[in-house]
Amino acid sequence: MPRSKRDKDVSLTKVKKKTRETKEGLVQQLRHAVDEYPNVFVYEFENMRASKFVQVRQKFKTNSRFYFGKNNVMAIALGKDKTDEYATGLSKVSKLLKGQCGLMFTHSDKDEVISYFRDLKDADYARAGVVAPQTIELSEGPLEQFAFSVEPQLRKLGMPTQLVKGVIHLTQNFRVCTEGEMIKAEEAKILKFLEEKLSVFHVNLKAYWNKKTGIKELE
Known part of the structure; x- marks a missing residue:
């Protein structure tokens, strides 16, 4: 009897999930970044486009690192409370990791970074599921x-x-x-x-942390 075409072997590598080692690797990368960079920004974005964020990375490519990841994993790396925070005040940063957000580690001046992102607004075509801002x-x-x-x-x-x-x-x-x-x-x-173009790509800075001054939430 010929074998049914439905009876196919499916390689599990096609649906491979992130391993524990991958998560631990991200934790180590983030802690290394804390050691290397004096400033950390928590940011969230609206109407994210990979092509748009490439421009941001290029702007700060010589002195900064950007991280996206599971919020819970990033929070573990920084520390969720005072007893396990990797550096003083980072547990407060962890509590801000909600929704679509990331971490920017940088040597750039605080005011320079804030000014850049405040002015960064780029119109784009709205995707399905976005709330229309006008009729x-x-x-x-x-x-x-x-x-x-x-x-x-x-x-x-x-x-x-x-x-x-x-x-x-x-x-x-x-x-x-x-x-x-x-x-x-x-x-x-x-x-x-x-x-x-009814959508606007925008990065909102939620908070700033410095090794010497601690954390400050940003409007």
Whole structure:
């Protein structure tokens, strides 16, 4: 009897989880960074894009290290309370590791870092699941900004369109997204067609720790 195609052997290496050694390695890296760098910032980000954060890394590549990781593992590295904190005050840093955040270890001046991130705001296209900051509506009539060839794609995304003498027309008013509501996958694609950038990549500094002065939470 021929073997069923469903009876396939699946290598466990394809679903390999982070090992204990990997976590312990991160702990050691973070503690080494505490020894090497005098300043630590806790940061959180909005509308994260890997390509955007590359710019940040390039800016500070000569004097800083950035870490993303499991918040609990990073907290273990720093110490969760006064009895096991790796350096004085780091347990307070651990308590701020919530949500999408990371640690920046740096030799850079505190005010320079704060100033850089305060000004770092980069508009980008909103992803599905993001709450729309405003309502975008299109009026019935020609959409001359589009090439006629994309009309089938727009119609597939739910837009009431038709070609009239080679020009795409909306056959009725159309609301792309609504302020305060989550953007759907189709709406995100339409916004990209319209070149409407409703998201802003931004890094927010939550706190600053220095070996001599301790921790200070930042607004």
